[in-house]
Amino acid sequence: MAITKTAPQDGADSGQADSGQADPGRADPVQADPGQAERGDAGNGDAGNGDAEPAATAPDGGRQEEARHLNSPLLLTLLLLTAVMFQDPIRGALAAPVMQSWMTVFVAVMVQALPFLVLGVLLSAAIAVFVPPSFFARALPKHPALAVPVAGAAGAVLPGCECASVPVAGALVRRGVTPAAALAFLLSAPAINPIVLTATAVAFPGNPEMVLARFVAGLLVACSMGWLWHRLGRTDWLRPPARASYEGQSKGAAFWGSVRHDVTHAGGFLVIGAMAAATLKAVVPADWLGVAAGHPVLSVLFLAALAVLLSICSEADAFVAASLTQFSLTARLTFLVVGPMIDLKLFAMQVGTFGRAFALRFAPATFALAVVVSALIGTVLL
Numbered sequence: 001m002a003i004t005k006t007a008p009q010d011g012a013d014s015g016q017a018d019s020g021q022a023d024p025g026r027a028d029p030v031q032a033d034p035g036q037a038e039r040g041d042a043g044n045g046d047a048g049n050g051d052a053e054p055a056a057t058a059p060d061g062g063r064q065e066e067a068r069h070l071n072s073p074l075l076l077t078l079l080l081l082t083a084v085m086f087q088d089p090i091r092g093a094l095a096a097p098v099m100q101s102w103m104t105v106f107v108a109v110m111v112q113a114l115p116f117l118v119l120g121v122l123l124s125a126a127i128a129v130f131v132p133p134s135f136f137a138r139a140l141p142k143h144p145a146l147a148v149p150v151a152g153a154a155g156a157v158l159p160g161c162e163c164a165s166v167p168v169a170g171a172l173v174r175r176g177v178t179p180a181a182a183l184a185f186l187l188s189a190p191a192i193n194p195i196v197l198t199a200t201a202v203a204f205p206g207n208p209e210m211v212l213a214r215f216v217a218g219l220l221v222a223c224s225m226g227w228l229w230h231r232l233g234r235t236d237w238l239r240p241p242a243r244a245s246y247e248g249q250s251k252g253a254a255f256w257g258s259v260r261h262d263v264t265h266a267g268g269f270l271v272i273g274a275m276a277a278a279t280l281k282a283v284v285p286a287d288w289l290g291v292a293a294g295h296p297v298l299s300v301l302f303l304a305a306l307a308v309l310l311s312i313c314s315e316a317d318a319f320v321a322a323s324l325t326q327f328s329l330t331a332r333l334t335f336l337v338v339g340p341m342i343d344l345k346l347f348a349m350q351v352g353t354f355g356r357a358f359a360l361r362f363a364p365a366t367f368a369l370a371v372v373v374s375a376l377i378g379t380v381l382l
Contacts, residue, residue, distance in 0.1 A: 016017065054333040066233060098282050105276035106309075109345065110271070112313035118168075118263070125258035127171040129251055144178040148226035151181035152219055155188030165189040166349045174353075179238050183225030190314040190340035191218030200336065203318035207329060207380055212335075215319045217377040220365045221370045228365065237357045268352070276344045277311035293326040304371045307339035314340035330378030341364045 083090060093099055140147040155165070169186035173179055190196065192215050204210040292302035303324070312320055316341045321332040342363050350359040 002106045020270035031118050054225050057360045102278045102282040105281045109123040109274040109277055109311055112316055120262050121167055121259055122167050129255045140181055144180045147178055148184045149223050152184040152222040155185050156192045166353050180226040180230035183229050184222045187225055187341050188219055188222035188319055196314050199320040203322040213333050213377050213381040214336050221373050224369055225366055233238060238354055270345050272344055272348045281310060299327050299331040300334045300375050303327060303335040304338045307335045308343045311343040311345045313366045329382040333378040334374040335373055338370045341370050
């Protein structure tokens with residue numbers, strides 16, 4: 001009895017299956033049993049089964065991955081083709097006096113800064129890889145107020161400019177040095193190192209007191225900013241970038257990995273700062289210099305602002321200051337003190353290294369203090 005009833009149903013089902021109609025009252029045997037579906041698909045490899053989708057997805061993923069790899073070369077190729085197609089208009093634009101001035105300043109800033117950026121990156125990597133954290137605990141006083149002048153004086157014996165001091169200061173903070181001492185070193189190293197003081201003596205042969213004034217003003221500003229940060233600074237304002245972990249690698253591999261990281265990170269911000277400095281330099285009228293030089297207070301403020309905008313490397317700024325003969329020695333001292341401590345490229349690198357919250361507070365305070373201290377020291381010594 002049961003057999004006679006089951007046979008018509010199977011036949012009906014098979015008829016419905018043959019006619020392409022689905023039975024809502026029954027589940028498809030293939031769909032109801034996942035294991036059977038997997039065994040059947042594995043056995044027959046039917047292209048119409050659901051397993052065909054993963055097989056089709058893999059090539060699509062491969063093509064997407066390949067497209068991602070081809071993006072950069074493709075964009076570079078398109079950029080080069082565009083430059084070739086429009087070479088005559090581009091050549092005409094670059095021949096304009098404004099563009100020539102822009103290119104001159106940009107290339108000069110980059111050529112001056114890159115060697116010292118590389119030096120700073122190498123020092124930063126050496127500190128991060130080869131110097132144990134316990135060294136700084138022994139070398140610096142434990143009390144931050146005493147560590148600040150020691151770190152500031154250490155900047156007087158390490159050649160380098162502001163491009164080198166930023167990554168080194170970042171490495172010091174990551175190694176556990178109190179931020180107040182690291183920031184004092186950041187400001188003093190480019191301002192009073194032996195190369196800078198020697199260049200100042202050569203640029204001002206008739207004014208040897210300029211070397212002493214620059215040393216005293218630079219060290220005083222660096223230590224004052226360190227103490228000010230220790231007193232008013234907050235840890236959430238200072239955000240050093242996370243570093244890649246090189247644990248398990250050799251010292252050499254870790255060193256070059258750190259170098260590559262810092263060059264990529266700091267180099268991009270250096271380019272941005274150099275471009276901004278070149279743009280501002282190209283549009284500032286030259287006759288403004290004569291107007292500003294006639295007023296004692298305005299001349300100090302003008303050269304302080306000019307030092308920020310020009311972003312000249314501290315190893316070369318003394319020769320630029322010496323050429324500004326229409327300004328007083330005090331105003332030119334302000335130019336020499338402000339420039340190595342805060343300029344466009346240095347501000348951009350501080351943003352990239354320590355974070356925007358830090359740079360927006362530290363840079364204006366450094367600028368104001370450097371202007372006041374250099375004006376006072378210039379009045380006394382010059």
